[in-house]
Amino acid sequence: MTSPQTPTTAEELRGAGLRVTAARVALLETVREGDHLGVEAIASGVRDRVGHISLQAVYEALHALTTAGLVRRIEPPGSPARFEGRVGDNHHHLVCRSCAAVLDVDCAVGHAPCLTASDDRGFAIDEAEVIYWGLCPDCSTARTA
16 A cells, blocks of 8 residues: 655645745745744745745745745744744744744643633634743753853
8 A cells, every 4th residue: 555645845835726936835845944934044045946036025925825824924022923834733832032942842731722712702713822931951051051
C-alpha cells in the first residue's frame, strides 16, 4: 500500500484558491523553513530564491496566505508581526523578554482546550492565543553569570 503523497507548495496554493506565482511559492517555503520570521527576513528569503520582490508584494502575499490559512500571523505585544507555517493546531508560544526569541509550545492539556472559555458570552470561539513570557535559557544564564 502506498502512502499518500504530500502536496507540492503549488498544489497547496491552488487548493486554497490562490494563484500560483514563483514569489508566493518562495514566500510560503521561506516561512515554513524559518522560525517565526518577521517581514524583512521573509523578504530576504524570497529574494534569495527568486530575485527582487518589493516589501509591498511580500505584505500582500502574506495577507493572502494568512487569510487562506496557509500561514499564521502572531504579534506578541511590543513586537512586530511574525509569521509561521505551523497552522491549524491552535498551539501557543514562548517569548523571551530579553532577546525576543519565539518558540512553539503545545497546549499543556490536550487538543485546543483553551477554546472552551469559562464563559463564552455567546461567542462561537474558534481560536485562542496564549503567550508565555519569560527568559529563554541563554538569556537566563547570561543574567545569572
